[in-house]
Amino acid sequence: MLLSAENVSKTFGSLRAVAGANLAIDEGEIIGLIGPNGAGKSTFFNCLAGDTLPTTGRIVFDGRDVTRASPEEHAELGVGRTFQVPATFEDLTVLDNVMVGAFLRHPHRGAAREHALQVLDLVGLGDRQNLRARSLGTPGRKRLEIARVLATGPRLMLLDEALAGLTPVELQQAIALVKKIHQTGVTLVIVEHIMEVIMTLAARVIVFNQGHVIAQGKPADVVRQEAVIEAYLGRGHRNWRKKD
Amino acid sequence: MKAPIALALAFILYPFVFSNAFYLDIGVALLLAAISASAWNIVGGYAGQVSVGHCMFFGAGAYLPLLVYHHWQLPPVVGVPLGIIVSLVLAVIVGMPTFRLTGHYFSMATIAVAELIRLVIGTWDFAGAAIGLQGPAVGRGWWDLTFRGELPYYFIFLAVLIVLLLVISTIERTRFGYYLRAIKAGERAARSLGVPVRRTKLYALMLSAAFTSIAGSLYSIKTGFIDPESGFGILVSVQMVIIAALGGAGTLYGPLVGALILIPLQTATNTWFGGGGTGLTYILYGGIIVLIARFEPGGLHEMWHRIAPKFGKRHAA
Numbered sequence: 001m002l003l004s005a006e007n008v009s010k011t012f013g014s015l016r017a018v019a020g021a022n023l024a025i026d027e028g029e030i031i032g033l034i035g036p037n038g039a040g041k042s043t044f045f046n047c048l049a050g051d052t053l054p055t056t057g058r059i060v061f062d063g064r065d066v067t068r069a070s071p072e073e074h075a076e077l078g079v080g081r082t083f084q085v086p087a088t089f090e091d092l093t094v095l096d097n098v099m100v101g102a103f104l105r106h107p108h109r110g111a112a113r114e115h116a117l118q119v120l121d122l123v124g125l126g127d128r129q130n131l132r133a134r135s136l137g138t139p140g141r142k143r144l145e146i147a148r149v150l151a152t153g154p155r156l157m158l159l160d161e162a163l164a165g166l167t168p169v170e171l172q173q174a175i176a177l178v179k180k181i182h183q184t185g186v187t188l189v190i191v192e193h194i195m196e197v198i199m200t201l202a203a204r205v206i207v208f209n210q211g212h213v214i215a216q217g218k219p220a221d222v223v224r225q226e227a228v229i230e231a232y233l234g235r236g237h238r239n240w241r242k243k244d
Numbered sequence: 245m246k247a248p249i250a251l252a253l254a255f256i257l258y259p260f261v262f263s264n265a266f267y268l269d270i271g272v273a274l275l276l277a278a279i280s281a282s283a284w285n286i287v288g289g290y291a292g293q294v295s296v297g298h299c300m301f302f303g304a305g306a307y308l309p310l311l312v313y314h315h316w317q318l319p320p321v322v323g324v325p326l327g328i329i330v331s332l333v334l335a336v337i338v339g340m341p342t343f344r345l346t347g348h349y350f351s352m353a354t355i356a357v358a359e360l361i362r363l364v365i366g367t368w369d370f371a372g373a374a375i376g377l378q379g380p381a382v383g384r385g386w387w388d389l390t391f392r393g394e395l396p397y398y399f400i401f402l403a404v405l406i407v408l409l410l411v412i413s414t415i416e417r418t419r420f421g422y423y424l425r426a427i428k429a430g431e432r433a434a435r436s437l438g439v440p441v442r443r444t445k446l447y448a449l450m451l452s453a454a455f456t457s458i459a460g461s462l463y464s465i466k467t468g469f470i471d472p473e474s475g476f477g478i479l480v481s482v483q484m485v486i487i488a489a490l491g492g493a494g495t496l497y498g499p500l501v502g503a504l505i506l507i508p509l510q511t512a513t514n515t516w517f518g519g520g521g522t523g524l525t526y527i528l529y530g531g532i533i534v535l536i537a538r539f540e541p542g543g544l545h546e547m548w549h550r551i552a553p554k555f556g557k558r559h560a561a
């Protein structure tokens with residue numbers, strides 16, 4: 001097992017954003033994490049990445065208890081994540097953004113630069129390396145975030161709606177990119193509202209509602225489950241029918 | 245890299261072209277301001293951790309040479325490393341607790357600590373209290389860096405500035421430099437990429453403090469006099485911030501450009517309007533802050549990068 005989260009909770013005041021979530025991830029998986037708005041997916045990611053200290057629970061990565069580890073320790077250990085709202089370094093160039101990530105495993109500038117350029121080619125941003133991140137637009141910045149994390153050499157990548165807001169063509173490219181990243185041996189957890197992405201990429205789907213897992217299994221099976229349908233439709237969720 | 249060499253040459257030739265005392269004074273003041281602001285720039289500009297209390301390091305550097313001279317008749321230069329040590333300790337005291345927090349705690353802590361030190365020094369007889377301390381009355385020579393004329397100081401200051409700019413331009417090309425800019429651009433994202441944010445900020449502050457301390461030492465050794473206001477006064481800190489912001493915080497030459505504009509301007513206003521003290525300086529600084537904040541938060545550096553292409557000029561990226 002690469003990562004396990006046991007009974008993880010996070011409360012904000014009286015709100016239980018994550019409430020007793022359990023998750024086990026094996027090396028090499030691609031997991032789709034879905035659930036209505038406010039289900040606690042991003043907060044759960046924050047717990048897994050060391051960005052938020054869980055109120056209760058335990059998180060073990062590769063045999064190590066990382067519940068209280070800092071984000072930088074998580075990066076060092078090989079847990080990488082993207083942010084739902086892109087957090088690219090806006091005033092830095094695309095290349096410099098990726099170099100910051102690359103420096104984690106390549107302390108010298110020349111090596112970091114070389115590695116960053118390779119990653120940029122892989123994600124298809126090679127031709128825009130000298131632009132400032134702010135000039136990319138949201139799809140480009142999401143792609144840049146993926147590149148930046150990839151440059152840190154993660155074993156597990158947590159993608160928080162990294163594929164949202166893309167045109168159909170961009171979406172296909174992004175799906176191909178995720179597959180490519182997976183082929184290099186990276187384990188992935190993908191939060192996504194677009195069912196097409198989940199259906200295409202994930203071998204296993206976890207459904208989150210009100211802070212915990214309400215269903216999991218093969219994508220095709222999970223979407224038929226009563227509890228899942230209720231979680232979405234019962235709350236009149238906007239994205240449920242947004243299939244393509 | 246022709247421009248830096250041309251710039252250095254211009255600075256070397258300046259005292260020979262403008263050899264009268266008035267212009268030499270401006271030159272010395274300008275170099276000193278450029279050193280301080282460049283030192284501030286390491287943590288305030290590159291890492292985006294805006295200190296408004298850098299006078300604490302300037303003051304420590306300024307007081308120690310005259311303290312060791314006054315109490316133990318040691319050459320003032322002996323106080324230079326001591327000032328650096330005190331500044332490093334202060335940097336750790338201010339940085340350690342505040343860099344764990346996000347928000348403006350660091351800025352506020354720098355102001356508070358600096359003011360506290362100013363008040364303590366102002367009542368502490370050992371440090372000359374409100375009156376301050378004197379250095380050697382006569383220039384003694386290269387061995388302890390006390391001279392009668394301004395010219396040797398001019399070249400010492402110039403050498404220190406060049407060394408500092410070389411250090412910073414080296415940092416720009418290392419992991420540390422990238423990490424500083426990443427922290428400024430977004431701490432949360434930086435941490436997620438493995439940037440040890442607190443440690444990096446602390447090292448930046450310490451490096452910045454050390455060079456600011458050297459600037460303070462140069463000032464007091466040259467002037468042969470220090471008091472609480474000129475060492476630990478708020479204007480000392482604010483001047484560093486304004487100069488760096490004016491030229492472009494977080495850029496190599498920003499602080500130098502800022503000093504090239506502000507120091508002659510400040511001297512001119514003080515001369516024209518009778519130099520009636522610091523009131524005018526406050527107005528000048530206030531006006532510049534408003535202009536930068538309103539029209540060009542990136543300083544002249546940013547403005548140049550926006551305007552230059554419109555005139556069809558090639559400029560470095």
Ligand SMILES: Nc1ncnc2c1ncn2[C@@H]1O[C@H](COP(=O)(O)OP(=O)(O)OP(=O)(O)O)[C@@H](O)[C@H]1O
Nearest residue numbers: 012015017035036037038039040041042043044084
């Ligand atoms: N820092 C915070 N302080 C207070 N409440 C928060 C905070 N972060 C998240 N929440 C709340 O926790 C709940 C879960 O939010 P979260 O962002 O994790 O959901 P999500 O599943 O990612 O939703 P979405 O699909 O909209 O991204 C929401 O009700 C949100 O308002």
Ligand SMILES: [Mg+2]
Nearest residue numbers: 041042043084
């Ligand atoms: Mg979310």
